[in-house]
Amino acid sequence: MKEVPVEKAIGMQLGHDLTQIIPGKFEGVAFRKGHLIREEDIPVLHSMGKFHVYVMEISNAELHEEEAALEIANSVRGDGVELTPPSQGRVNLIAQYDGLVMVDQQLLYEINSVPEVILASVQNGIPVKKGEIVAGTRIIPVKIDRKSIETVKQIASSKPKISITPFTSLKVGMIVTGTEVYKGLIKDGFEKKVKKKLGAYNSQITKRIVVPDEKARIVSAIQLMLNEKIDLLILTGGMSVDPDDRTPGAIREAGIDIVSYGVPVLPGSMFLMGYYGELPVMGLPGCVMWDPVTVFDIVLPWIVARKRITKSDLIKLGYGGLLSRKPHTEGHH
Numbered sequence: 001m002k003e004v005p006v007e008k009a010i011g012m013q014l015g016h017d018l019t020q021i022i023p024g025k026f027e028g029v030a031f032r033k034g035h036l037i038r039e040e041d042i043p044v045l046h047s048m049g050k051f052h053v054y055v056m057e058i059s060n061a062e063l064h065e066e067e068a069a070l071e072i073a074n075s076v077r078g079d080g081v082e083l084t085p086p087s088q089g090r091v092n093l094i095a096q097y098d099g100l101v102m103v104d105q106q107l108l109y110e111i112n113s114v115p116e117v118i119l120a121s122v123q124n125g126i127p128v129k130k131g132e133i134v135a136g137t138r139i140i141p142v143k144i145d146r147k148s149i150e151t152v153k154q155i156a157s158s159k160p161k162i163s164i165t166p167f168t169s170l171k172v173g174m175i176v177t178g179t180e181v182y183k184g185l186i187k188d189g190f191e192k193k194v195k196k197k198l199g200a201y202n203s204q205i206t207k208r209i210v211v212p213d214e215k216a217r218i219v220s221a222i223q224l225m226l227n228e229k230i231d232l233l234i235l236t237g238g239m240s241v242d243p244d245d246r247t248p249g250a251i252r253e254a255g256i257d258i259v260s261y262g263v264p265v266l267p268g269s270m271f272l273m274g275y276y277g278e279l280p281v282m283g284l285p286g287c288v289m290w291d292p293v294t295v296f297d298i299v300l301p302w303i304v305a306r307k308r309i310t311k312s313d314l315i316k317l318g319y320g321g322l323l324s325r326k327p328h329t330e331g332h333h
């Protein structure tokens, strides 16, 4: 550290915190260690009685914390993400629009393995709103070897960046299966629930068909739906092991490519995901109707963001896929 007159310190970094006391008004840190001294700071420093300061000497082989954080943030920033100016050494990555945030776990793991560098993000594949912070980064000391930041950039260059995929809106076809519903013995409980969840993403049910638990009837309802202008086809009920549960078989018979029947999410394990060409097809088990949060809430934003769902995406859901920690209450199934 080196002592310099404040006028000569512009562009240099403070070597220590500077406390300001204005009796009865303010007492605290006015300038933090590592602060990059700017011209407008000079009168403030003078008013604090500081005419000399200790500055940090940063060699060409090093970076100040603010520049370092900006460089890290820039190296991982993808579509739909903007940066905040550094504040106390931290730079945030902000969503520029509502959408699905994509974060590569391996990217974070490798960057956080670089000594003195931290990058913290939200979980991959969750819906975020415009203006929300999706990640934050900083270095631990006030300065760092440029080499470390070069390593970060190297890692980031070969990996998917942190990005936001914008939401679209969906026209949804819905096939409600269940002889009891078809016969009017009970009222359909799925429509209201699904409608509400779609509504949150500006999406709506444009066609709805109710069929009994008969495979042939379900198959022809699917065929009818495939001729509709829809962006998603949802089938409800008949997804488990009762002899009357015909839905997965009918979906298969209608020629839908099944990505997975069964997912490691509770509740929602009897969920089915498939595609007919580009058209996503979902089989929703009973719990979607009665449990507040299920696999449907996790997968729907992916569909609204028009992300093609793979088997591997679904397998990964198991980690964190236990959505309700309340012991199971009997009575609904």
Ligand SMILES: Nc1nc2c(c(=O)[nH]1)N[C@H]1C(S)=C(S)[C@@H](COP(=O)(O)OP(=O)(O)OC[C@H]3O[C@@H](n4cnc5c(N)ncnc54)[C@H](O)[C@@H]3O)O[C@H]1N2
Binding pocket: 176, 177, 178, 180, 181, 186, 187, 188, 189, 190, 236, 237, 238, 239, 240, 241, 242, 245, 268, 269, 270, 284, 285, 286, 287, 288, 333
């Ligand atoms: N022995 C097993 N039992 C259950 C299993 C299992 O694997 N083995 N899975 C459990 C899980 S998980 C769920 S979820 C439910 C299965 O739900 P399903 O999708 O098969 O639902 P259904 O059998 O068709 O109906 C269950 C229940 O809900 C009523 N229902 C169905 N659709 C409607 C509707 N549109 N509106 C109102 N009510 C509806 C239906 O009448 C039944 O009472 O099974 C667990 N059990």
Ligand code: MOO
Binding pocket: 265, 266, 267, 268, 269, 270, 271, 285, 286, 287, 288
């Ligand atoms: O498919 Mo069940 O839905 O886990 O409650």
